[in-house]
Amino acid sequence: MSTATASSRNGRTSGQRLSRWLSTNAIRIYAVIGFAYLFVPVAYTFAYSFNNSGKSNLNWRGFTLEKWSNPCGAPDVCTALGNSLKIGLIATVVATVLGTMIAFALARHRFRGRTATNLTIFLPMATPEVVLGASLLALFLNAGINPGFWTIVIAHVMFCISFVVVTVKARLAGLDPRLEQAAMDLYANEAQTFRRVTLPLVAPGIMAGALLAFSLSFDDFIITNFNSGDVNTFPKFVWVSSLRGIPAQANVIASAMFFIALFTVLFAQLVAGRRRKAT
Amino acid sequence: MTVAAGIGLGERQAGAGAPPPAVTERRSRRKLTPYLLLVPGMAWLAIFFIAPIVTLLSTSTQTRPEGAEIGVFTQTFRFANYLDALEGYGPEFGRSFLYALLATVLALAISYPLAYAIAFKAGRWRNLLLVLVVAPFFVSFLLRTVAWKQILADDAWVADLLRALSVIGPQTHIINSAPAVVIGITYNFLPFMILPIYASLERVDPRLMEAAGDLYSSALTTFRKVTIPLSMPGIVAGTLLTFIPAAGDYVNSALLGNKDTTMVGNVIDSRFLRVVDYPTAAVLSVTLMASILVLVGFYIRRAGTEELV
Structure with missing residues (x-):
């Protein structure tokens, strides 16, 4: 395709191109939003494991590593x-x-x-x-x-x-x-x-x-x-x-369990993939 | 397939003329094997699942004698217990089924495109994305529900954003409302919806969709007439796996709702553990289970798949 037609197309229909891009990628965009929905609460749980909270852990009171260093503190x-x-x-x-x-x-x-x-x-x-x-x-x-x-x-x-x-x-x-x-x-x-x-x-x-x-x-x-x-x-x-x-320690334990499980599964997948390639 | 193999093996043995004693002995052992395999597990289910349901049925018609201690009930076969409880807790029943239905529909709307994207658009990222679908499961579901409490709180960014966009009024709360409960339930059982749909979409041969396109079917018609029917077993399994636990859930209502979002689960929980009114709790449990089974039976028949059982 010549550059002339390409550029004229660009000039003419950038709006159309956008809507076309949107419609071909709609499902991918939707999937990204879907995964965001899945992970927002997980992110909250993780983030609040660093909260310098007192008794209640509902409001943000500043960053600390103290709960991670003492997960059994509560x-x-x-x-x-x-x-x-x-x-x-x-x-x-x-x-x-x-x-x-x-x-x-x-x-x-x-x-x-x-x-x-x-x-x-x-x-x-x-x-x-x-x-x-x-x-x-x-x-x-x-x-x-x-x-x-x-x-x-x-x-x-x-x-x-x-x-x-x-x-x-x-x-x-x-x-x-x-x-x-x-x-x-x-x-x-x-x-x-x-x-x-x-x-x-x-x-x-x-x-x-x-x-x-x-x-x-x-x-x-x-x-x-x-x-x-x-x-x-x-x-x-x-x-x-x-x-x-x-107590934020509950968030620490839940987050730790999350990462242990995630890495175990990913590692198992990796090993299985290697083995499949080898045979 | 496997049953056919079993028959095949049997025939081969039988075809060898009059079986010697050793073979008859082995064959009678073969006949016993399935029962030996079944007994421990089925006994467990008989004692700790079927017997409790029977106990529950019997508890549901008991009454508390005049002047008896708390927690003492005698069997009087008072079936009016059912009428009393249903009269008293009709709205809770309605809410349970309404919220469960809304959550199931929402979860389907979210999950189908997601499962479709993983099955057909993800390429080599497919396995990783599947792991990510299951990953939120690893965080305690109670903590995730508590996280929704924070996300939907009055001073959090979601409420601010919706207020700025004038979607909700300045005085409207999201937290402690029916929508919050439905959002929570939808979120909780999402992987149960995504995974079965993905499993059935993954088995669909993409060439079938291409063939439909070659025969001048529009993308929408192909989706409606080819993709959806082929993924129906996944949709049925997913909706059931979402609807059933959703109808019995009480955690979301307790953490994200208010006193006007009480579901049957909340009532059963408090009748049983706090009020010590076992008959009412039993009546509600029996009714909940029976109505779910009836609904599921109709639904499976209409959807025309019995793959689940």
Whole structure:
């Protein structure tokens, strides 16, 4: 294209060019705004972890690194965090094992009661948390069990199982069954086939299910609040202190968790990408 | 696919004539395997999910005997509990479903273009953007809701900006209002909407859209007749994953709303944990769960996908 026509076009229709650029890039602009919406509250949480706040952390009082150097400075915050991590780990392990077993049964076997099983897996995901929490508390109270650490673990395993089943089942459904048949044809017995072929192929799905379970457990507030008794978890700590002012240490811990999780995921992606390139 | 493979394996064994004893033994073990795999997990769900729901049903018709201690209720099968509670808390129910519906529609409007951009326009940034969609999840959702409290506060920049643009009057508050609650709910469940839509868009073959264009379909018609129908499973999954928790949420209403934005979740929470009125809390829980299941059932049937179950 000659420069003359190009420049004359520039001169004539800069307004049109702008609207054209806007319409071809509308979706990208929209996406940028969407991501801004996603991240503004995260940015606030991060920024206020540097706030030189007193009791309440709602207004900006100046920059300080003091909260980052002393994340356990506020009373109870680290006990609550420790409980959340412990509950999250135990619930994740149990839910992942139980959920993976169910996923294998559903994906690999035909049996009576399949529909009922599928429904029982689906229902907890279709039940609002407040109903799950309230009904479980009603059960514990009727049975004379005082809510505490283990009732939280029980509740978390209960609502995590379904998510693990769905995640692992999706991975199993995507597997090529011929790989396992090939292993059997090459005289591997069932146990060997399972250990050497099936399990490594399903591992990413199990991993994804476990990560999902941990993040659901760690961030759960509503069900926990019903079934925790006097035991404090991190979300419960935030909720209770939101009435009289959340210490900035909570923001420090949330921000730290955010960056640890983000870097872990990015690192895993990077390693997976390298490995894919290498093969 | 996997079921077919199972049948195939079975046939191969069966085809070998009369099975030797070892094979019959293995086959009967094979029949037992699914149940052995299911029992621990399903027992957990039976004890800690189904039994509680049954307990809840039974609690919902109990009453407190005259002069009994606080927290003591006996079964009297008083079904009028339902009428009483629904009469007393009708507005809360209406609000829960209205806010959840608004938040779901808003979340869909925000998420669809976003998922579309990640699936078709992001190129090699796709994985990074997906991580960024999930990333806000890692910050405690209560703290993010508290952040909205700060963002929407009367003296914060959003309110200043809207006042300067005369979108809202000088005396109007955003915080502690119904719009603030809806904004909070929309934000909270956004990744639940984006991810399923992205997952179904990612599977759409872009050549199908090109083909529609080649057959003289306008961009809008292509989008309406090709892209949207193909991504329907994602839309259904996303709207359900947003609507269900949104209808039961009470955190946003408690932190961002006022006494006129109370939702069913708030009532259940306070009846259960503060007022110690278990029957009313149970009635409201049962009704909430039942109405959500009915709505979901209708919706799945109309949308014509049962992929979720």
